[in-house]
Amino acid sequence: MSGHSKWNNIQHRKGAQDKKRASLFTKLGKELTIAAREGGGDPSFNPRLRLAIDKAKAGNMPKDILERAIKKGTGELGGVDYIEMRYEGYGPAGTAFIVDVVTDNKNRSASEVRTAFSRKGGNLGADGAVSWMFNKKGEIIFLAEHIADSEEFMMVALDAGAEDIIEEDGEFQVLTDPAEFQNVLQSLTDAGYKYDEAEITMIPENKVAITDLDTAKKVMVLYDALDDLDDVQEVYSNFDIPDEIMEQLD
Template sequence: MSGHSKWHNIQAKKGKADAKRGKIFTKIGKEIMVAAKNGGANPETNAKLRDVIAKAKAANMPNDTITRAIKKASGELGAVNYETIMYEGYGIDGTAVIVEALTDNKNRTAGNVRYAFTKGGGNMGTMGCVGFMFQTKGEIIIEKTDETDEDELMMMALDAGAEDFAAEDEVFVITTTPEDFGSVREALEANGIEFLEAEVKMIPDTYTEIGEESAKKFQKMLDMLEDDDDVQNVYHNAESEYLD
């Protein structure tokens, strides 16, 4: 089965994640706070919160940090009100980019995102200008090991309601609808499967290949966006061996 994800070098991605772990925890903590505030602090009755907690655990976020974020959302530690905003635009060479932000200051965030687009040789567009080029999907990434039985894992995922299963060089990629993501993830968890990533994200229908020089500019834009505390996720359709 075909996969949507582009996981070329798992070790490089792990190293990058380790280097940015503090920032990653901050971003996921904000997601936990928003999920808990909107749907309640009990993950048993709040499916969105369960999904974000699974994402946190896949990123090796400590349990006490997760608990603290939930308490903050319930007002026990002084809550901050965050608003979800999506920005769409074009990177260099006409690549499509979607930026998801959680912010308490829309003007600050919009200015920072626009600046990053400009510095990377792109420009911000209007809502909907590239969104039609992406699909919202649940994606579960599992590292290949000698103990993993590919056929067994595939049947387990498909029986639980997964749409697709792909074996890449170093990982298995399981794709679901957003609605079935939670039940598929929980079924795999119940069978002791551990995840490198588990989240609902926007996946491009097609990818645009860019060269080395363009990739350098595009990477600069990605780094600026990922370093911004307001930016939660960046989705794009650029593909290059020169991109991290």
């Protein structure tokens, strides 16, 4: 994909197609529980939890569900023992896929991911099969329309430790080392800049250009099949579908 806005297009398209709020809350809840389990229930001292809370609020998760998920992680409420796993594989046209899973049943998740790959034109690979094609980065997105002085914005981001800043499609994409992600995010927030999205993600080193509608359909069928699985938290890929083709997939 070329530029973060392309990923936004995918999410907006999917959001218009499926209204499975319960599934969304399940995924958000798992991340809250794991974050609280690993770093405690106070977001002031747990960056991963703070980010998970922001995502949950952006997803309109009710406050009581959010709080229960955190308490399950801290042990205040009984809960499921979740395991984090990663699967890697290949899709149509030589595309690469990384699938992050949070599950209470490894066998079930493995079977579902394998089936999605095999039935939707892909192949499940071994550990490390495609992850070498990606870099783990912190990514913070700001809408250009909300930034009055782009040079000042870039200076603040770079001084805070940002590795790269890309302006494209009306957005500023700030990339950081994962270890510097929270520092950069906090510095920009303290400077008065309101971010649109922020996450630790996998950025492909090179992208596969998808230039025809039929291939784009095949790639997105696999992407959707994986992303729709309840145990799947994130799907990363290296395909680059132009906006004009993506719009025809609605």
